[in-house]
Amino acid sequence: MAYRPATAIYELGEAFYDPVKPAEFPETILRYADEALAKSLGLPTDKEGWIAHFGRFEPLPDNLREPLAMRYHGHQFRHYNSDLGDGRGFLYAQLYDPQGRLLDLGTKGSGQTPYSRRGDGRLTLLGGVREVLATRYLEHLGVNTSRSLSLIETGEELIRGDEPSPTRSAVLVRCNHSHIRFGTFQRHAFFTDRDAIESLIQYCLKHFYPDANDGADLLEQVCLKSADMVAGWMAAGFVHGVMNTDNMNITGESFDYGPYRFLPTLKSGMTAAYFDHNGLYAFARQPESMYWNLAQLAQSLSLVTEDDTLLKALESFAPAYQRALRDHVFRRLGLQVTELDKDTDFVLSTFRLLEESQVSWPHFWHDWRGQASEKEIYGSGFKDWRKDYAQYESSCEGPDNDAPATLIYEEIGELWEPIATRDDWSQLEGKLKSFERAPLSG
Incomplete structure (x- = not known):
């Protein structure tokens, strides 16, 4: 290239x-x-x-x-x-x-x-x-x-x-x-600089969303991208930790990783930042927090865009998130999607089951990818869920590899210890090689 x-x-x-x-x-x-x-x-x-x-x-x-x-x-x-x-x-x-x-x-x-x-x-x-x-x-x-x-x-x-x-x-x-x-828009809205907001809108339309036409279109596109990003976090068991508006970008990409965590088991109230005393950015509250952030972006855009068009754009977030969560969860399970309402019910029952059972989050997704319907290690509580699971067609042949790729908090300490004490980077390099690469997203 x-x-x-x-x-x-x-x-x-x-x-x-x-x-x-x-x-x-x-x-x-x-x-x-x-x-x-x-x-x-x-x-x-x-x-x-x-x-x-x-x-x-x-x-x-x-x-x-x-x-x-x-x-x-x-x-x-x-x-x-x-x-x-x-x-x-x-x-x-x-x-x-x-x-x-x-x-x-x-x-x-x-x-x-x-x-x-x-x-x-x-x-x-x-x-x-x-x-x-x-x-x-x-x-x-x-x-x-x-x-x-x-x-x-x-x-x-x-x-x-x-x-x-x-x-x-x-x-x-x-x-x-x-x-x-998002905070870039907020700064210029703070100073009531309409020309700057217009310039930002035009820059974003030109370089990121060329099929959109105005501020409301831009907000809708950002809602769709942000919905997919947060749905991806939820299916990955990722807790961002600091979902402030200055940490959200206009292209819906995760970035600037501070006190993040990946779930060892599903706990809806799990937080990543020790200073998040009220659980504002807890795992299960991430979709709500993203919507709140998008509303702040809408408020900044309201300097130059009609409120009713912005409100309509904001309404695109919830259905986009629902569909994206279904798609990410089904991809992780290796299942083919069917009808959205049915699939969504199955997604909700999957999360409910994972929280009630407290089984290993990374092992669950690995074990059940590819119609592993004979698994007995999860106990009788999985009986009804397995019945629903078996109704879906597989979209893959089986697990990606023999063991799940994981990144829970304790592992990071284990990878850092040989670096800190012996300047030995081999364990980190091995961990990174275990993560399969993907095309540059956008």
Whole structure:
């Protein structure tokens, strides 16, 4: 694939970003490189070029002249915060993927910006490892997610309250289709800047939703993408942890992984963030939280778009989510879909059964994929569910492999321990290889 650079972000103008300089790091030790992704985008894969572009952030040819810290606001646990923006990352480059879709290369841990406040603008190496694992696992499960392109250890010692300190530092480069967040719209609505909102709408229509015509169409498309993303989380057993509006992007991709979790067993009230004291972003509340976030986006768009058309667009979320959840669950079980209402009842009974039984979440999906109807290990409580399950035709021949791919919380600690104590990366590399790759989603 030939390298196809882009500078689309300049269309928005200087009101949307601040030029910044990347940090200069004592060391640049390459720890993870998604060479397959890089080759598909025509990016350099030699080590010297990789370090130059993804460790020192020398500009890519014919690309952005300098990194740009994006400006945005957002609701954080439903409290509005106007003191936000890219505080330890920036938009580094843009390019087109093999399908001709715009892609952004963004960073995490690349240094301080005007929005760092009291932060050091850095990323811990453990935090980078966690994001690489999350993106690869969600990709494996068919969930729309950013991709981790590069992780480079940077040779600094960081002090963190939630990790044994001092701890090692890193810089991450992620790839996704858009850096435009719900909070980007909110910032300009906060300042009642109708021209800026119109510019954002036109940018998003041109580059992400060319078949849409206006702000209401844009909102509907974002509702559909967001519904599919959250349905994917639910079928994957993924708890995002911090579903703030500044962490939601306009193309419906999971990104910026903080205190996430994957379910060991189904507990509807499970949270990922230790500071989520009221369970606002608990596993079962994620669809509700996404709808609330979309409503905040609608409110920002109402500066230039009629309310009734926005309300109608918001109504598309619930049916889209219902259908997407059915599709993701049936895909994980290896079953062919039939009639939506019937299938939805089966999905609900599946989740109810998993919560009541407390069987292993990852093992359940693996064992029952492909009409494993002779399984007896789940006990008599599965009798009625199995009867319904047996009515469906299989869409596959059996499990993807002999053992389920998993990523529960304790496993991440087990993968990190040999890195922290012996600088042994072999277990992490083995885990990543166990996650099958998928085409770049969008």
